[in-house]
Amino acid sequence: MEGKAELAAGMVVQPNAGTKANSRTGWREVVRSGSSFLRGCLAGATAVAAVTLVAFRLHLNLSASGSLYFLIVVMVSVVWGFREASVTSLIAVSCLNYFFIPPILAWSIADPQNWVALAAFEVAALSVSRLSTRMQHQAKGEARQRTQAEKLYELSRRILFLDRGQTTGPQIVPLIREIFGAESVALFDATLARADSTGSGADELEQLARNAYLRDTTLVGDDACTWAHVLRLGAKPAGGIALRGPHLGRLTIVPVASLAAIALERARSFEKENRAEAARRTEQLRTAVLDGLAHAFKTPLTAILTASSGLLEGGDLSEGDRELAALIDEQAEHLNSLATELLQMARIDAREVSLHRERVSVLGLIEDILAVHRERLHGRRVEVSESASGLEIDGDRGILATALGQIVDNAARYSTPGSAITITAEENGGEVIVAMHNEGPPIRPSDRERIFERFYRAEEWRQRAPGTGLGLSIVKKAAEAHGGRTWVVSEERAGTTFFFALPSGTRRQPDAVARQGPDR
Amino acid sequence: MPSHGKVLIVDDDSSIRRALRNTLHGMGFVVDDAATGEAALQLVREAPYDAVLLDISMPGMGGIRACREMRKSVPRLEILMLTVCDSEDDKVAALDAGADDYITKPFHVRELAARIRAAVRRSTGSQADPEAVIRIGNIELDPARRLVRKAGEPVHVTPKEFELLHYLMAHAGLPVTHVRLLRAVWGPEYGSELDYLRTFVRQLRKKLEEDPASPAYLLTDSHIGYRFAEGKTGPAGEVDR
Numbered sequence: 001m002e003g004k005a006e007l008a009a010g011m012v013v014q015p016n017a018g019t020k021a022n023s024r025t026g027w028r029e030v031v032r033s034g035s036s037f038l039r040g041c042l043a044g045a046t047a048v049a050a051v052t053l054v055a056f057r058l059h060l061n062l063s064a065s066g067s068l069y070f071l072i073v074v075m076v077s078v079v080w081g082f083r084e085a086s087v088t089s090l091i092a093v094s095c096l097n098y099f100f101i102p103p104i105l106a107w108s109i110a111d112p113q114n115w116v117a118l119a120a121f122e123v124a125a126l127s128v129s130r131l132s133t134r135m136q137h138q139a140k141g142e143a144r145q146r147t148q149a150e151k152l153y154e155l156s157r158r159i160l161f162l163d164r165g166q167t168t169g170p171q172i173v174p175l176i177r178e179i180f181g182a183e184s185v186a187l188f189d190a191t192l193a194r195a196d197s198t199g200s201g202a203d204e205l206e207q208l209a210r211n212a213y214l215r216d217t218t219l220v221g222d223d224a225c226t227w228a229h230v231l232r233l234g235a236k237p238a239g240g241i242a243l244r245g246p247h248l249g250r251l252t253i254v255p256v257a258s259l260a261a262i263a264l265e266r267a268r269s270f271e272k273e274n275r276a277e278a279a280r281r282t283e284q285l286r287t288a289v290l291d292g293l294a295h296a297f298k299t300p301l302t303a304i305l306t307a308s309s310g311l312l313e314g315g316d317l318s319e320g321d322r323e324l325a326a327l328i329d330e331q332a333e334h335l336n337s338l339a340t341e342l343l344q345m346a347r348i349d350a351r352e353v354s355l356h357r358e359r360v361s362v363l364g365l366i367e368d369i370l371a372v373h374r375e376r377l378h379g380r381r382v383e384v385s386e387s388a389s390g391l392e393i394d395g396d397r398g399i400l401a402t403a404l405g406q407i408v409d410n411a412a413r414y415s416t417p418g419s420a421i422t423i424t425a426e427e428n429g430g431e432v433i434v435a436m437h438n439e440g441p442p443i444r445p446s447d448r449e450r451i452f453e454r455f456y457r458a459e460e461w462r463q464r465a466p467g468t469g470l471g472l473s474i475v476k477k478a479a480e481a482h483g484g485r486t487w488v489v490s491e492e493r494a495g496t497t498f499f500f501a502l503p504s505g506t507r508r509q510p511d512a513v514a515r516q517g518p519d520r
Numbered sequence: 521m522p523s524h525g526k527v528l529i530v531d532d533d534s535s536i537r538r539a540l541r542n543t544l545h546g547m548g549f550v551v552d553d554a555a556t557g558e559a560a561l562q563l564v565r566e567a568p569y570d571a572v573l574l575d576i577s578m579p580g581m582g583g584i585r586a587c588r589e590m591r592k593s594v595p596r597l598e599i600l601m602l603t604v605c606d607s608e609d610d611k612v613a614a615l616d617a618g619a620d621d622y623i624t625k626p627f628h629v630r631e632l633a634a635r636i637r638a639a640v641r642r643s644t645g646s647q648a649d650p651e652a653v654i655r656i657g658n659i660e661l662d663p664a665r666r667l668v669r670k671a672g673e674p675v676h677v678t679p680k681e682f683e684l685l686h687y688l689m690a691h692a693g694l695p696v697t698h699v700r701l702l703r704a705v706w707g708p709e710y711g712s713e714l715d716y717l718r719t720f721v722r723q724l725r726k727k728l729e730e731d732p733a734s735p736a737y738l739l740t741d742s743h744i745g746y747r748f749a750e751g752k753t754g755p756a757g758e759v760d761r
Binding site: 298301302303304309310313332336361363364367369370371372377381382383401 | 533535536538539540542543546547604625626627628629630632633714715718731733734739740741742743
């Protein structure tokens with residue numbers, strides 16, 4: 001626990017390449033390269049001493065010994081670096097002066113030309129050292145970058161082979177650890193609220209990944225070996241990743257975070273695709289089961305109705321038998337409408353996943369419905385207002401016909417016999433509203449909401465006409481499936497009006513229509 | 521009891537066959553039955569029938585294929601398709617395959633008997649003269665003089681309206697699919713122009729019907745097409761819904 005608190009306190013938020021952390025790194029580098037500096041200088045001095053001894057014994061002249069010293073300085077700069085080479089060059093200049101520039105074995109210089117030679121030697125040695133060191137640095141940097149790019153490429157390649165059916169976190173965490181040689185890695189997926197980690201000190205690292213997500217930034221540890229970065233999908237933070245290990249830095253954590261985010265995104269889109277596919281399959285299955293059920297129900301019902309109506313048509317039944325046959329006929333008919341409406345309800349449920357939307361002419365729809373329900377209207381006059389012509393709605397024709405058909409059926413059942421039914425349609429406030437008005441006893445205020453509930457039937461309606469209690473719930477379901485609504489206004493004198501309103505699609509952009517379709 | 525005609529029942533369900541056989545027999549029809557399309561095909565090739573009741577969904581070759589094959593073997597056979605409600609596409613497919621009419625399960629025997637009687641009438645009646653005047657209810661259409669009368673009064677109709685009305689009246693009592701109607705009147709390249717049809721039918725209803733909103737002659741077969749009512753039996757649209 002203590003360690004965790006310490007770590008959390010020691011984390012530095014890095015808006016840019018951090019200065020504080022870098023200065024620490026710089027200090028550490030001084031300490032680390034300190035021993036190496038001494039070693040370099042010592043090696044340079046030893047080499048210079050050896051050359052001096054040999055050259056002095058062999059009585060080499062100034063230019064020959066100068067060339068040998070120059071060689072040593074360049075080698076030191078190649079092996080150790082510029083600072084070591086500078087120290088070596090100063091020692092070499094001293095030796096040149098003392099052993100090879102007249103007066104020999106004295107610090108003084110007689111000929112001013114030798115001052116020039118000495119200065120030229122020093123300048124040339126320093127310049128060449130500087131140049132070689134710089135080239136070496138550059139080569140090292142390039143090699144580092146190449147390795148980094150290779151590692152990132154490796155990671156991105158292996159992300160492609162992740163099992164999309166499995167959670168991404170547990171798969172990608174060991175992958176990053178392996179490729180980047182990190183001590184430990186943690187990944188926090190905000191959408192799944194799940195953290196995965198591998199290596200030592202996993203808990204702390206997971207906490208760190210979570211913090212990077214919460215603060216939407218980069219975090220770096222005091223030791224500069226622990227880094228955390230937010231994962232973004234588009235502009236939105238979607239999680240965090242934390243790495244601990246040597247040779248890590250901003251140049252590693254940022255691209256690794258991007259790749260991890262891509263992996264998460266990939267998994268998400270796959271999951272979404274999967275869900276849509278599963279929904280589609282469920283719908284197909286349901287439709288298949290429903291069709292099977294329809295057939296299974298309708299077949300025995302057909303046999304029963306044929307037999308009962310056949311008996312009634314036969315005409316040679318006693319009054320009592322006729323009554324019984326009529327009862328069978330009536331109840332089989334009721335069972336049939338119950339089955340039909342249950343199927344309609346289930347079909348709307350199934351199609352909510354994907355309505356088969358098309359442009360539907362309101363007038364055409366009303367004409368179709370009246371044609372289907374003509375017999376049930378028992379000669380009631382139906383007036384359709386002119387305002388319906390030219391109006392179109394965007395919806396599933398089958399479901400809309402079922403819904404409006406239920407309202408017509410309802411009007412036929414409960415309106416005063418012989419009275420007219422008026423149908424109007426208009427566009428108002430972004431909605432196309434179809435209203436069906438009939439005369440008859442009003443619906444009680446307490447029932448006006450409840451009649452749209454499944455299987456609810458108002459008390460006085462029960463006595464008035466047979467019904468299943470499903471019709472109006474189908475209407476409500478159909479309206480809601482289209483993003484619309486249905487309601488009733490009922491008064492003693494004015495009669496009853498059912499309203500069916502759908503969002504008007506006339507001004508909608510085609511892409512908006514498409515988008516609305518499958519999402520529902 | 522004199523025979524009202526010879527009928528073949530084709531349904532894979534034995535209880536439906538039993539119920540239909542007994543009921544139709546009681547109503548004076550001579551009845552045969554078959555459980556599959558294949559068996560039915562064999563029967564219609566061997567003996568003449570006035571009408572066939574053909575279930576649309578059966579194992580084996582199925583109702584639609586059986587219908588097509590029967591139409592090929594016996595061109596003038598009257599075929600009545602038995603369909604299940606909510607399968608408008610099946611009904612259209614059956615009519616396109618050559619069925620003359622359809623009836624939705626479950627049905628009432630009275631309705632079925634009326635359809636069978638109409639089919640028997642068509643089957644035993646002589647081939648109509650294409651130029652003969654057609655009279656249904658108070659509507660009269662004279663193809664030779666291109667005249668339409670309502671209750672004796674001439675009604676002005678456009679040439680396309682006349683052709684549409686002529687086609688429907690020539691097939692009175694039978695459902696005519698949108699596609700068939702469009703192709704017969706407008707030409708073979710048509711088929712999906714439902715709006716055309718709606719507009720023309722609406723115009724005709726205004727000219728011929730007492731109450732265009734509740735037509736008595738020009739009936740809509742929802743999702744399928746149109747049907748001109750048969751004079752005597754009254755409106756014969758869909759019954760079971």
